[in-house]
Amino acid sequence: MTARPHDLADLYLAPVTLGMDHRLEEMSGLSVEDVRYRVILGTDREPHTAAEREEALLEMLTSGIDLHGWQVFRHPRGLRISHDTYSLVLGVPANLVSYLDD
Numbered sequence: 395m396t397a398r399p400h401d402l403a404d405l406y407l408a409p410v411t412l413g414m415d416h417r418l419e420e421m422s423g424l425s426v427e428d429v430r431y432r433v434i435l436g437t438d439r440e441p442h443t444a445a446e447r448e449e450a451l452l453e454m455l456t457s458g459i460d461l462h463g464w465q466v467f468r469h470p471r472g473l474r475i476s477h478d479t480y481s482l483v484l485g486v487p488a489n490l491v492s493y494l495d496d
């Protein structure tokens with residue numbers, strides 16, 4: 395059975411997902427050092443721990459994207475985008491995984 399949107403936020407899944415995918419694509423060709431620089435530049439702070447790197451990377455990736463109530467979390471397979479009972483996972487490029495696991 396096909397799931398139908400429940401509210402206005404559900405209708406924004408495509409623009410939110412496309413925005414996140416575009417941002418991930420932009421970051422995919424960078425070195426880990428360039429990712430580190432972009433995170434510092436995009437968040438105005440230098441994360442030191444794994445938790446701080448994850449938080450800062452998510453902040454930088456979602457900056458300027460209107461999430462319309464959707465939330466973005468790290469997931470073992472990438473980034474989970476969720477709202478109420480709906481969710482999907484976008485794959486994360488290897489350089490971002492290396493940055494997070496540094």
